[in-house]
Structures are given as structure tokens and as C-alpha cells.
Amino acid sequence: MFSNRTFNLIVPIFSVLLGFLVGAIVMLAFGYSPIEGYRALWNGAFGNSYYLGETIRQSIPLMLTGLAIAFAFRSGLFNIGAEGQVFVGWLAAVWLGIVVDLPTIIHLPLALLVAGLAGALWALIPGLLKATRGVHEVVVTIMMNYIALHLSNHIIRAYLLESGSRTSRISETASLRTEGLTTLFGGSQVHWGFIIAFISAITMWFLLERTTYGYELRAVGYNKHAAHYAGINVKRNIIMAMMISGLFAGLAGAMEGLGTFGSMHTHASFSNLGFDGIAVALLGANTAIGSVISAFLFGALKVGSLSMPPISGVPSELVEIIIAVIIFFVASSYMIRWIVLRFKKEEK
Amino acid sequence: MSNYIVEMLNIRKEFPGIVANNNVNLQLKKGEIHALLGENGAGKSTLMNVLFGLYQPEKGEIRVKGEVVKISDPNIANRLGIGMVHQHFMLVDTFTVAQNIILGSEPKKKGVLVDLKQAEKEITELSERYGLRVDPKAKIRDISVGMQQRAEILKTLYRGAEVIILDEPTAVLTPQEIKELIGIMKSLINEGISIILITHKLKEIMEVCDRCTVIRKGEGIGTVNVSETNVDELASLMVGRDIAFTTEKTPAQPKDTVLSIKNLQVKDFRQALMVKDLNLNIQAGEIVGIAGIDGNGQSELIEAITGLRKVESGEIFLHNKSITHISTRKVTEAGVAHIPQDRHKFGLVLDYPIGENMVLQTYYQKPFSNFKVLSFKNIYQHASRLIEDYDVRTPSTRTKARALSGGNQQKAIIAREVDRSPDLLIAAQPTRGLDVGAIENIHKRLIKERDKGRAILLVSFELDEIINVSDRIAVMFDGQIVAEVKPEETNEQELGLLMAGSSKEKAGEL
Numbered sequence: 001m002f003s004n005r006t007f008n009l010i011v012p013i014f015s016v017l018l019g020f021l022v023g024a025i026v027m028l029a030f031g032y033s034p035i036e037g038y039r040a041l042w043n044g045a046f047g048n049s050y051y052l053g054e055t056i057r058q059s060i061p062l063m064l065t066g067l068a069i070a071f072a073f074r075s076g077l078f079n080i081g082a083e084g085q086v087f088v089g090w091l092a093a094v095w096l097g098i099v100v101d102l103p104t105i106i107h108l109p110l111a112l113l114v115a116g117l118a119g120a121l122w123a124l125i126p127g128l129l130k131a132t133r134g135v136h137e138v139v140v141t142i143m144m145n146y147i148a149l150h151l152s153n154h155i156i157r158a159y160l161l162e163s164g165s166r167t168s169r170i171s172e173t174a175s176l177r178t179e180g181l182t183t184l185f186g187g188s189q190v191h192w193g194f195i196i197a198f199i200s201a202i203t204m205w206f207l208l209e210r211t212t213y214g215y216e217l218r219a220v221g222y223n224k225h226a227a228h229y230a231g232i233n234v235k236r237n238i239i240m241a242m243m244i245s246g247l248f249a250g251l252a253g254a255m256e257g258l259g260t261f262g263s264m265h266t267h268a269s270f271s272n273l274g275f276d277g278i279a280v281a282l283l284g285a286n287t288a289i290g291s292v293i294s295a296f297l298f299g300a301l302k303v304g305s306l307s308m309p310p311i312s313g314v315p316s317e318l319v320e321i322i323i324a325v326i327i328f329f330v331a332s333s334y335m336i337r338w339i340v341l342r343f344k345k346e347e348k
Numbered sequence: 349m350s351n352y353i354v355e356m357l358n359i360r361k362e363f364p365g366i367v368a369n370n371n372v373n374l375q376l377k378k379g380e381i382h383a384l385l386g387e388n389g390a391g392k393s394t395l396m397n398v399l400f401g402l403y404q405p406e407k408g409e410i411r412v413k414g415e416v417v418k419i420s421d422p423n424i425a426n427r428l429g430i431g432m433v434h435q436h437f438m439l440v441d442t443f444t445v446a447q448n449i450i451l452g453s454e455p456k457k458k459g460v461l462v463d464l465k466q467a468e469k470e471i472t473e474l475s476e477r478y479g480l481r482v483d484p485k486a487k488i489r490d491i492s493v494g495m496q497q498r499a500e501i502l503k504t505l506y507r508g509a510e511v512i513i514l515d516e517p518t519a520v521l522t523p524q525e526i527k528e529l530i531g532i533m534k535s536l537i538n539e540g541i542s543i544i545l546i547t548h549k550l551k552e553i554m555e556v557c558d559r560c561t562v563i564r565k566g567e568g569i570g571t572v573n574v575s576e577t578n579v580d581e582l583a584s585l586m587v588g589r590d591i592a593f594t595t596e597k598t599p600a601q602p603k604d605t606v607l608s609i610k611n612l613q614v615k616d617f618r619q620a621l622m623v624k625d626l627n628l629n630i631q632a633g634e635i636v637g638i639a640g641i642d643g644n645g646q647s648e649l650i651e652a653i654t655g656l657r658k659v660e661s662g663e664i665f666l667h668n669k670s671i672t673h674i675s676t677r678k679v680t681e682a683g684v685a686h687i688p689q690d691r692h693k694f695g696l697v698l699d700y701p702i703g704e705n706m707v708l709q710t711y712y713q714k715p716f717s718n719f720k721v722l723s724f725k726n727i728y729q730h731a732s733r734l735i736e737d738y739d740v741r742t743p744s745t746r747t748k749a750r751a752l753s754g755g756n757q758q759k760a761i762i763a764r765e766v767d768r769s770p771d772l773l774i775a776a777q778p779t780r781g782l783d784v785g786a787i788e789n790i791h792k793r794l795i796k797e798r799d800k801g802r803a804i805l806l807v808s809f810e811l812d813e814i815i816n817v818s819d820r821i822a823v824m825f826d827g828q829i830v831a832e833v834k835p836e837e838t839n840e841q842e843l844g845l846l847m848a849g850s851s852k853e854k855a856g857e858l
Contacts, residue, residue, distance in 0.1 A: 212712045212720050215704070222699045228656065229686070229694040230708040231677030 008285045011336050015283070015329035016297065023322040027314060037314040044307025045300035051307075053185025056194055057260060059299030061086070063197040064252035065277025066284060066291035067204050068119075068245045073286045074208055075241030076221030081126060081141025082249040083274025084148030085119035087267075089253025091152045092118035094264040095160065097170025097257065107173040112196065112254050119250015120243040122148060127242030131235035137242065145270065153266045165266040176259035191259035197292070200248055205288040207244075217241055249274060279327050298323065352411070353378045353542050354399070354430070354511055359408035359568075361394055368394040369405070372568035374544075374561045376511065381533055381543045383553040383560040383574070385586055387783035388754055391566040392546050396513050399544075400432045401425040431504025432513040435520075437496050439488045445499045446471050446484035449506050474505050479535040494525035501532070505541075512536070513544045518552060519781075522641045523811060523844040530556050548586070548783050550579045551812075562586055587785045595791040598799075600819035602631035604667075606803035607653070607772050612662035614648045622648040624827035626662070630772070635794060635804040637818030637835075639811065641847050645827040646807045647689065650776055653805075654686050655679040666772060680709050685770035687761055689777045689807070695761045696749045703731035703745035706764050738763035739789075755786035762790065766797055773797060776807045791817050811840045825849050 024034035045055045065082045072079035079085075093115035100107060126140035162168040176191035208214035219227040220237040228234050252273055257264055280298055284290025305319035329336060354376040361369040369391045376382050386392045397403045399410065401419040409416050412428045419425050425432075439448050450467045457463040471484045475498075482491075482498045491499075497517060504512050514533075518526045533543055533556055545557060553560050553574060560577070562569040562585045569585055584590050607630040614623035622645040630636045640646055651657035653664055655676040664672045671679050680686075688694035696705050707716045707727050715726040731745040740759045742752055749757060758778065765773065775794060779787040794817055798804055808814050814821055815835045823831040823846040831846045 210721055212717045212722060215711050215722060219697050219700070219708070222697045223693070225693045226695065226697045226708070228676070229654075229688055231655075231675065231680050233675075 007337065011333045012283050012285065012290070012294070012330060014336055015326045015333075018329050019322045019326035022325045023318055026318065026321055032312065032314045036312040037308060037318065040308045040311040040314065041301070041304040041319070043304075043311070045304030047307075048186060049184065050186030050188045051303065053188030053190035055296070055300045055303045056185075057188060057190040057299075058303045059296045060191075060193040060197050060259065061252040061255045061273050062276055062280050062295035062298055063194075063292050064200060064248050064255060065273050066280030066295045067197075067200055067288060068248035068252065068274075069277045069281035070284060070286040070288070070291050071204055071208070071248060072241055072245035073281060074221055075217040075237065075245075076224065077130070077238065077241055077245070078138050079123065079126075079141060079242065079245045079249075080138050080278075081123060081144045081274070082245070082252070082277045083270050083272070084141065084145035085122045085246045085249035086253040086256075086271060086273050087145075087148040087152045088122045089115040089119040089250025090257040090264050091155060091253070092250070093174075093254035093257035094167055094170055097174035097262075098160065098168055100174075101171065102173060104173045107171070108176070108258070111170075111174045111258055112251065115254035115257070116247040116250045119246040119248070119253065121246070122250070123242040123246025124239065127239040130242070131238040145274070149267060149270060152264070156264060156266050160264075167263045167265070169262050170258060174258055175262060176255070177262070189260050191255070193255040193259045196251060196255070197295075200251060201288040201292050204248070208288075213240075249277070252277070279323065282327060282330050352376055353413060354544075355411040356395070356399060357409050357411070359395060359398060359410075360406045361391075361398055361403055362406050367566055369398070369563070369566050370568075372408075372561075372563055372566075373571070374568075375571070376542050376544060377559075378542055379537050379540055380558040381537060381545055381556050383557040384544055384546045384563070385548060385550075385553060385560055385582060386563040387548065387586060387785065388781065390563050390586075392563060393515065394566075395563065396432065396515065396544065396546060399425070400430060400513065426507050426509070429508055429510035430513070431507060431509030431511070433497065433500040433504065433515060433517060435515040435517075437500055439496060439499060441489040442487060444485050444487050445482055445491070445495075445502075448488060448499055449484075449503045451503075453507060471502060471506065474502055478502075478505065478532070478539060478541075480532055492525075493520050494522075494528065497521070497529070498532070501536075509541070511542045511544065513546065515546045516548075517545070518547070518549060522809075522847070523840060524848060526552075550582050550784075553582065554579060564588055583784055587783070589785075595788070595795060595816055597795045597817075600634040600798065602634040602819075603801065604632050605629050606632050606667060607805065608665040608668075609653070610663045610665070612649070612652060612664065613660040614645070614652045614657060615660055616648055621660070622827050623652065626828055628822060628829060630803040630805055632771070632803050633798060633801050634819045635798050635806055635817055637814040637821045638805065638807045638824050639814045639821055639843050639847055640807075640809075640824035642809055644824050644847075646776070646824055648827075649824075650686070650689075650774055650805075650807065653679070653774065654684060677709075680768075683771035685765035685768055685773045687758075687765050687773070687775040687778050689780070691754075691757055691761055696757060698750040699748055701746045702735070702740070702742050702749050702752065702760055703728045705749050705760060706731040706734055706745075708764065710768070734760075734763040734767055737767075738793075755782050758782060758786070758790065762793060766793065770802065772803045772805065774805045774807075777809065778806070779808075779810070779813060787813075811843050814843070815840070823847055 027034040027037050044051055046052050065086065068082045069079055093111045096111040096114045122144060126137045126144060129135040129140050130137045156167055160167040176193050181190060181192065208218060216232050216237050219232060220234050224234050276298060280291055280295045283294035301319045301323060305316040308314045308316050308318065352375045356374045359369050359372045372395055384392050394403065398405050401421045401424055410419060417428060446464060446468045449471055455463045455466045468484045475482055480498045480502055482495055488496055501512065517529060521529060536543060547553060557574045559571055560574055560582065561571045564586060609626060609628045612623055612626040613621060616622045626649065638646055648657060652659050655674055659672050663670055666682055666684065671682055692698060704727060710716055716723060728745050735742060735745060738759055740763060741756050779790050794804060806818060818835050821833045821835055822829045823843065825847060
């Protein structure tokens with residue numbers, strides 16, 4: 001028999017392999033060469049320093065939204081609202097980046113802090129409603145996503161529009177990008193946000209696994225009746241879990257605003273960063289380290305897929321299929337458990 | 349024609365990693381009540397699920413009326429005339445008794461419509477024939493647990509059962525309801541029905557059963573005639589060693605008052621007043637047992653004391669200090685420990701390792717944490733000591749609480765609560781669902797804590813337990829303490845009547 005720990009490792013690895021296997025079958029079925037397709041994917045993600053930089057750049061916000069979802073999930077909450085929290089964080093970061101004039105050492109941390117706070121406050125509303133009125137957080141966060149999308153569009157159009165559908169650029173003192181890093185990665189858009197993502201991951205791990213706060217949050221997540229019986233303040237923990245989750249998602253928005261784009265544009269629809277975060281957390285088994293690794297995989301897939309059509313002729317949508325299959329198998333981990341046990345039995 | 353209506357011969361059932369049944373034989377005579385006795389986890393339910401077609405045995409054969417049969421699903425069991433009443437009823441709350449009974453085999457008229465009239469008529473006939481009084485038009489959610497159980501029995505009879513398996517049927521009933529159930533069982537066998545009674549209550553076996561098959565740790569131990577045995581023999585067959593039933597104890601030596609409740613009023617979640625003007629005192633060094641039928645305010649009383657539920661009015665004092673409107677954490681810190689009624693829902697975080705469960709109320713204190721950072725070294729050291737001292741059987745302190753047996757989970761909770769050296773220990777149904785070996789152990793532990801000078805409040809629906817362990821019995825009915833009796837001056841009959849609301853004078857006449 002496997003221990004749970006090994007199993008938590010086997011399921012995602014197995015799922016990823018199956019995802020690539022199904023992707024290969026689909027390519028074959030439509031007359032493409034899987035070897036060519038995957039070579040293009042690999043080169044498009046890690047082929048040179050530019051592509052590697054882009055992969056890292058794409059992974060950074062996914063790491064943070066993955067952490068956001070995972071953190072809420074470990075506390076027994078399903079934060080579908082990371083998407084909306086990304087928007088408010090993005091907007092807050094860009095706004096502070098534009099309107100304030102400060103030296104980098106203060107400006108950048110302040111912009112990050114405000115973005116995180118904006119996300120946390122956006123998540124406070126569903127947290128409060130859940131804790132005090134028992135309203136299900138999924139319903140509220142979905143509604144909050146739409147409010148965030150349209151509200152941020154409105155604010156950009158009404159107050160921050162510079163040209164077309166874009167705000168003006170943030171001042172250099174608030175930017176996460178530096179000349180040196182851009183040159184090092186062959187002119188890619190990569191920025192220092194990966195450090196923020198790593199610090200966030202370590203913070204989440206430490207907070208959840210090593211502190212009394214984490215002990216309470218996890219106890220509430222597993223069994224709130226027992227937590228209540230033990231004298232733990234369940235309501236406060238629900239609110240706190242939502243806010244910390246929102247903080248991570250707000251920081252993900254700041255990565256886009258202060259790093260990748262240096263501005264914010266109006267969105268016709270969702271950015272999908274928050275929704276992809278659900279997949280990241282799921283593949284990462286709701287752990288901090290797992291979310292970082294799976295975000296990196298998803299980032300590589302997304303960036304690599306762009307090189308597939310010009311080089312191998314394989315449509316980039318193939319990557320969507322691979323991701324869908326991976327998620328499918330992680331979600332049906334019960335089935336994998338069953339298959340693995342079956343093999344074990346036959347070996348005997 | 350065989351002598352037996354159902355025979356299970358040399359049954360073996362394995363699950364990955366364990367043998368749940370091995371070499372078990374059970375032969376049921378027509379028209380007898382046959383007890384299936386065993387500790388928790390001995391494999392009683394597995395064996396009956398094999399008979400009911402839910403599991404397939406690895407070895408052995410099943411014969412019904414002398415013919416070898418293969419029961420691959422419950423529908424086949426039904427067709428062979430085998431019916432089962434599960435411990436947790438399988439009823440639709442918002443349907444009537446009749447609708448529940450016919451569910452899945454509805455009488456039809458004009459091919460598609462359900463003929464409820466016809467069904468109600470048939471059910472009334474059945475209930476008169478077997479003495480199972482129940483109103484077919486009543487909704488399940490409006491009738492008592494005893495009535496619901498009758499509906500379940502009627503359901504099996506309606507499907508033509510000749511053999512009925514009753515899984516721990518008395519666990520949920522009041523003493524009076526148990527008496528009625530025994531009457532029903534007797535009239536069923538008079539009508540030629542055979543009954544298999546799954547239980548670990550020895551007294552019931554002595555009272556109603558003809559024969560008894562014992563299994564221990566999955567192994568068939570044998571079958572005995574009830575008329576030729578006694579409670580002690582059955583117990584040692586079941587557990588494999590001798591068991592003391594009445595726990596030895598010296599008279600209590602009560603000292604200062606620890607808990608004092610004055611004119612307490614508590615409402616439940618529907619805003620109904622569940623505790624009404626209740627007064628109670630408990631002294632150090634005594635066990636006060638609260639006897640009462642479930643739902644008479646016991647849970648609300650405990651929740652009010654422990655700060656889990658709002659107090660409407662009145663006062664609760666611990667050592668003359670009011671703990672009336674303070675949080676659960678403050679109540680715990682003031683010296684109250686609580687063994688909750690539902691150990692899975694409240695007592696444990698099942699997905700936490702047993703070690704982390706041992707600090708559920710104290711994780712934030714030194715030495716288990718320092719500046720908000722947990723010290724796993726100290727937590728697990730503490731857990732190892734508790735496991736040793738209180739004989740909790742677990743593979744390791746890192747094993748999830750979920751993986752432990754019910755008895756060991758309960759021992760772990762008791763270890764945690766008792767080890768905090770509380771002034772007041774509240775034990776709600778501390779032995780529910782446990783077997784005699786574990787019950788003996790827990791009763792001894794409660795008395796030991798009493799002798800150390802703790803005040804103990806015991807709430808139980810088991811009158812045996814109340815009479816055996818308490819130094820003083822307070823009977824709770826409709827939110828009030830209606831009588832206070834001494835265990836040595838009362839009996840189950842009198843307590844049962846008091847619990848049902850009779851006055852003490854009336855109950856005393858019996």
C-alpha cells in the first residue's frame with residue numbers, strides 16, 4: 001500500500017503524463033507528428049533565454065492565484081472569486097503606480113501592499129457574508145467577479161484612460177521590471193515578481209503548517225464543529241482565510257500591473273488568471289510547493305503553445321486539450337488510485 | 349426439508365489487508381430469534397451484509413430452506429424472503445409511512461398510477477396481523493423513532509420477508525419503546541417469521557433470544573442456547589476474557605460545590621425553550637448522572653455550560669465565579685473539560701494526526717507553541733505520553749484519528765480531556781457504541797477521576813450506565829430536573845417512568 005503522501009505525488013505526475021499521452025494521440029489522429037509538436041512546445045517554452053523568461057513571466061501570476069485558491073481550500077473555502085480579486089489588485093497597483101511619486105524603495109512595496117489589501121478587502125465581503133449570515137462563498141464570489149470586471153473597466157474609462165483602452169504607464173519607481181533582467185532573458189517581459197511569488201509560497205507554507213493560526217485554519221477547514229467545540233473562533237477564521245486568499249490574488253493582479261504590462265487595459269471578459277488558479281491548486285494538491293511547480297508547468301504549456309503553429313503546424317489549442325485532460329485525471333484521482341491498486345494486486 | 353431456514357456455512361470475507369469474517373457459521377431455525385453477538389468491529393455487520401447480498405464471500409456457502417443460493421444483490425435477498433432493518437433508517441422524511449413502505453414495489457392501477465389506497469389497506473392488514481400499530485398516513489418526520497422503526501419492519505414484511513435482520517434495533521429507543529419492540533418481535537415469531545438480532549447488549553439477548561452466535565475478531569466462536577447460558581459466559585465468549593459488569597467503587601466523598609446552575613434557560617436553534625428554569629449543583633468528588641430521554645434538553649444544557657450555546661437567562665457558576673456568558677475557550681481555561689456526545693462531529697478533527705488532536709484546546713499554550721509557532725516536538729511528546737498512560741491503541745502518534753477504532757478514538761478524547769486536570773468533567777454518552785471491554789475501561793476511568801476530587805457530570809441514555817456509575821441521579825424531563833434519586837434506592841423501571849414525566853410519588857408506587 002502507498003502512504004497518502006506518496007499517493008499525493010503519484011496522482012499529479014501520472015495525470016500530467018496521461019495528459020501528454022492523450023495530446024499525442026489527438027495529434028496523430030489529425031495527421032500531425034507528436035514528436036514535432038512536442039519539440040516545438042518544448043523549444044517554445046525553454047528553447048532560449050527569451051522563451052524561458054516568458055515562461056517564468058506567465059507562471060508568476062498563476063503561482064499567486066494558485067496559492068490563493070489552495071489557501072482558501074485548506075481552510076474549507078472555495079474562493080472562485082480570485083478572478084475578481086486579481087482585477088481589483090491590478091487596478092489598485094496601477095493606480096498607485098501612476099498617481100504617486102516616491103522613490104522605488106517605498107513606491108514598489110507600497111504599490112504591492114495596496115494591491116494585496118485591495119484583493120483582501122474584495123474577499124472580505126464574501127468572507128463576512130459566509131461567517132455571519134451563512135451565505136455560500138461560491139455564489140457571492142462569482143457575483144463579485146462580475147462587479148470587479150465591470151467596475152474596473154468603468155474606472156479605467158472614466159478616470160485613468162490615456163489612449164485607446166489603456167491607462168497611462170506606471171512610473172518606473174513602481175515597476176517590477178529592470179533593464180538588467182530584461183537583457184538577461186533576451187528581451188522578454190520577465191520581471192522580479194517571481195521573488196514575490198516565492199516569498200508568498202513560503203509564507204503560506206509556514207503560516208499553514210507551522211503556526212497556531214494555520215492549526216486553527218486547517219481545523220476549521222476539516223471540521224468546523226470540532227473547531228468550535230475546541231474554543232476556536234470559527235467566524236474569525238473564515239474571514240481571515242478569505243482575506244489572506246484575496247491578498248494572494250490581489251498580488252497576482254499587481255504582477256500584471258507592475259510587471260508584465262506596466263498598465264491596465266479594459267477587459268471585454270475575464271483574464272482567466274483566477275480560474276486557471278483553480279487548476280493550478282488542484283494539480284498542486286493544495287500545497288504551496290505544489291502550486292509553484294504546477295503554475296510553472298502551466299506557464300510553460302501556455303507560452304510554449306504559441307510556438308507550435310508556426311513551427312510544427314499544430315494548433316496552439318492542443319495545449320488546452322492537454323491541460324483539460326490533466327485536470328480531468330487529477331479530479332478523478334479516485335480512478336487513478338483504483339488503477340494503481342489493481343496493478344499492485346496483480347504484481348503479487 | 350432442512351431444519352434451518354437460513355444457513356451460512358464457513359463464511360470467509362476479506363477486505364484489502366484484513367479478514368473481516370473467517371470460518372463463521374450461522375444456522376437460523378424457522379421461528380426463532382437468533383442473536384448475533386460480537387464486539388464493535390468483530391464482523392457482525394459484514395456477515396449480515398453478506399447475507400443481504402451487499403458483499404460477496406470469498407469462501408463458504410449460503411443455503412435458504414436447504415438449497416444453496418448465490419445472493420449477489422439485495423433484490424435477490426428480498427426475493428428469497430430476507431429483509432433487513434438497518435441501524436440508520438432508510439426512510440424518506442417527507443413521505444408518509446405507506447409511501448415509504450411501498451417505495452420500489454408500488455402497487456399499480458391502470459398500469460401507471462400508484463394505488464395508494466390499496467397499499468394503505470394492505471399495510472393496515474399487515475400491521476394488525478403482526479401487532480405493529482402505526483398510522484400509514486402519518487409522515488415519517490412527524491412520528492417517533494420507535495414508530496419509524498415499525499415502518500421499517502413493515503417494509504420488510506410488505507416485501508414478503510420471512511427472515512428479518514435487525515441491526516442494533518434498541519440503540520435508538522427509550523426503555524418503554526424497547527419493551528414494545530420486544531413484544532413485536534415475539535408476535536412476529538408467533539406468525540412464523542424468523543429474526544436475526546445484531547446486538548452487543550447481553551441483557552436483551554437473555555430476555556428475547558432463543559440461540560446466540562458469537563463472533564470475535566471475525567472468527568466464528570460458536571452458537572449457544574440462551575437458556576443454557578448466562579450474561580457472564582456470553583460476555584467472556586464475546587471479549588475472550590472475564591468482564592466485571594458492576595464497576596467497583598467506594599461511596600463518594602463530596603466536598604465543595606464546583607458547579608452551580610441557577611434558574612437556567614436555554615433555547616435551541618429553532619428558538620424553542622429547551623432548558624427551563626433548571627437548577628443543579630455538583631460537588632467535587634461526586635458523579636452526578638443525568639437520566640433522560642434524548643431531546644429533553646440535555647444537549648442544550650451541556651452546550652450552555654461549555655459556552656457553545658447562548659444562555660437566555662439564569663447563571664452558571666464554577667467555584668462561585670460566573671461562567672455564564674463567556675466563550676468556550678474561557679470556559680475551558682477556567683477548568684471545564686467536555687467529552688462530547690458525537691465524537692466524530694465534535695470530539696476530533698478526523699483528518700488531523702492523533703498527536704495534533706491531543707492539543708485541540710491547548711495548541712496555543714506553552715509548550716505546544718511559542719510566539720504562535722507550533723512546537724511539533726513537544727506536541728508529539730505529549731501525545732506519546734497520553735497514548736501510553738491511557739492505553740490508546742494506535743500505530744503511531746502520526747496516524748490520522750480517522751484510522752482508529754471507535755473505542756480508541758474515545759479513549760484519545762478522554763485522555764485529552766482528563767489530562768488537563770479539569771475541575772469539572774462533562775461526559776456526554778461517553779460509552780455510546782462501544783463494546784463491553786471499552787465500556788468497563790471508561791467507567792473505571794471516570795470513577796478514578798472522581799476519586800481524585802473532580803466533579804463529574806455524566807449524561808447518558810443508558811440506564812445501566814447511569815445507575816452503575818453515578819453517585820447521584822438527576823432525572824431530566826422537558827428541560828427541567830424533575831427528580832433526584834440515589835442509585836442504590838432506584839431501579840430502571842422507576843427511572844424509566846420518571847424520564848417519561850411521571851411524578852416521583854406515582855413512580856415510587858410501583
